[in-house]
Amino acid sequence: MEYQAIPLLNLIEQFESLPGIGKKSAQRLAYYFLQMDKERVDEFIEAVADAHGKIKYCKICFNFTEDDVCAICDDRKRTCGIICVVETPKDVAAFERSGNYDGLYHVLGGLISPMNGIGPEQLFIKELVARCGESEKGINEIIMATNSTVEGETTSIYISKLLKPLGVKTSRLAYGIPVGGELEYADDITLRRALENRNPI
Amino acid sequence: MEYQAIPLLNLIEQFESLPGIGKKSAQRLAYYFLQMDKERVDEFIEAVADAHGKIKYCKICFNFTEDDVCAICDDRKRTCGIICVVETPKDVAAFERSGNYDGLYHVLGGLISPMNGIGPEQLFIKELVARCGESEKGINEIIMATNSTVEGETTSIYISKLLKPLGVKTSRLAYGIPVGGELEYADDITLRRALENRNPI
Numbered sequence: 001m002e003y004q005a006i007p008l009l010n011l012i013e014q015f016e017s018l019p020g021i022g023k024k025s026a027q028r029l030a031y032y033f034l035q036m037d038k039e040r041v042d043e044f045i046e047a048v049a050d051a052h053g054k055i056k057y058c059k060i061c062f063n064f065t066e067d068d069v070c071a072i073c074d075d076r077k078r079t080c081g082i083i084c085v086v087e088t089p090k091d092v093a094a095f096e097r098s099g100n101y102d103g104l105y106h107v108l109g110g111l112i113s114p115m116n117g118i119g120p121e122q123l124f125i126k127e128l129v130a131r132c133g134e135s136e137k138g139i140n141e142i143i144m145a146t147n148s149t150v151e152g153e154t155t156s157i158y159i160s161k162l163l164k165p166l167g168v169k170t171s172r173l174a175y176g177i178p179v180g181g182e183l184e185y186a187d188d189i190t191l192r193r194a195l196e197n198r199n200p201i
Numbered sequence: 202m203e204y205q206a207i208p209l210l211n212l213i214e215q216f217e218s219l220p221g222i223g224k225k226s227a228q229r230l231a232y233y234f235l236q237m238d239k240e241r242v243d244e245f246i247e248a249v250a251d252a253h254g255k256i257k258y259c260k261i262c263f264n265f266t267e268d269d270v271c272a273i274c275d276d277r278k279r280t281c282g283i284i285c286v287v288e289t290p291k292d293v294a295a296f297e298r299s300g301n302y303d304g305l306y307h308v309l310g311g312l313i314s315p316m317n318g319i320g321p322e323q324l325f326i327k328e329l330v331a332r333c334g335e336s337e338k339g340i341n342e343i344i345m346a347t348n349s350t351v352e353g354e355t356t357s358i359y360i361s362k363l364l365k366p367l368g369v370k371t372s373r374l375a376y377g378i379p380v381g382g383e384l385e386y387a388d389d390i391t392l393r394r395a396l397e398n399r400n401p402i
Contacts, residue, residue: 003271003272003273003276004265004272004294004297005255005256005265005266005267005268005271005272006254007248007254007258007267008252008265010248010251010252011249011251011252012288013248014244014245014248014249014345018230018233019229019230019233020226020230025221027293027294028220028221028251028289029220029221030222031265031289031290031294032219033249033253034252034265034290036253038253041249041250041253043215043373044215044249045246045249045250046240047208047211047212047214047215048212048234048245048246049207049242049246050211050212050241051208051209051212051231052206052233052234052235052237052239053208053233054206055208055209055235056208057369063206064206064209064232064235066206066207067206067238070204070206071205071206072204075204083337088232088234089235090228090232093205093228093232095212096205097203116334121396129292138312141300143354172258177289177337197325201287
């Protein structure tokens with residue numbers, strides 16, 4: 001398609017490199033941008049530059065924040081004795097969206113994955129251990145909410161072993177059939193987990 | 202979700218305002234941008250600004266181009282006597298992708314739509330008539346390739362009436378069952394069109 005102008009091709013390529021955006025969506029987005037007002041384009045560019053320039057990690061939980069400490073860590077109304085440990089800031093967003101949790105978080109920034117050369121020292125694990133060790137913080141439970149992949153499980157077990165000597169209770173999210181999901185469509189591993197973790201009624 | 206940093210919320214909102222991007226994709230994209238290298242972000246921003254700043258309409262066919270005249274109008278190897286009339290530059294991209302057409306194009310920049318206050322004078326129709334009228338250009342056929350909506354049909358009929366006195370042959374794209382499509386899933390209007398335009402075998 002060398003008949004297309006190079007700046008347009010570049011823009012399509014840029015969109016195509018983003019997650020979840022295929023060839024056709026990238027084209028559509030690029031054409032959409034060409035027909036936008038200059039003002040709207042500037043606004044968009046500013047939002048991208050701003051977010052990338054101003055957002056940093058929270059000093060306590062390593063979630064994204066504009067300030068030194070994020071709004072969750074700074075919120076005195078939340079239950080402070082419990083920390084939910086997640087892989088990424090996106091997972092914090094998922095919990096907050098659901099509105100079912102009012103404790104604190106700790107973002108690991110990844111999972112232990114020897115295959116990809118990621119060891120515990122590259123994650124915010126020692127910071128989690130330090131948080132649990134400071135008695136004035138009164139942390140008494142850690143919920144491991146990493147994904148149920150090999151890396152997620154390994155990380156979860158690694159961390160719970162580290163925390164045991166500190167006398168902190170650790171738990172793991174329950175895995176099973178999603179609510180509203182049909183048995184027929186559940187994969188084998190989910191079914192096995194659902195059976196293993198069955199509850200008395 | 203006011204626990205999220207404002208620059209992050211802004212960025213999510215910006216992505217959400219783009220076509221075909223929902224709430225979840227917008228979140229995913231925003232988080233992806235936060236974890237990008239500064240260089241990649243700058244590259245992206247430059248591509249957006251560049252495309253918007255440098256791309257203009259081709260003086261002849263009103264497709265997007267970086268120069269005064271687009272690569273298609275400038276290509277001496279193409280069949281010059283035939284013009285395919287489309288609504289947007291995206292439609293040109295679709296034809297070029299298919300590789301089945303080697304004539305010229307004319308982009309209308311929209312369709313006649315009294316409901317939305319768009320009359321013929323707001324579109325590049327008089328420019329099309331002028332192109333067909335210049336005898337040295339030797340245009341002898343116009344293919345109307347506007348969508349098969351009311352607006353598309355109206356525009357198509359309006360233009361063919363204008364061109365009749367100039368002795369230019371006008372034709373319309375064929376509408377029918379898409380190749381590979383199943384009858385069962387064809388909508389009523391497509392089925393009617395397919396019946397009306399049936400071909401002898």
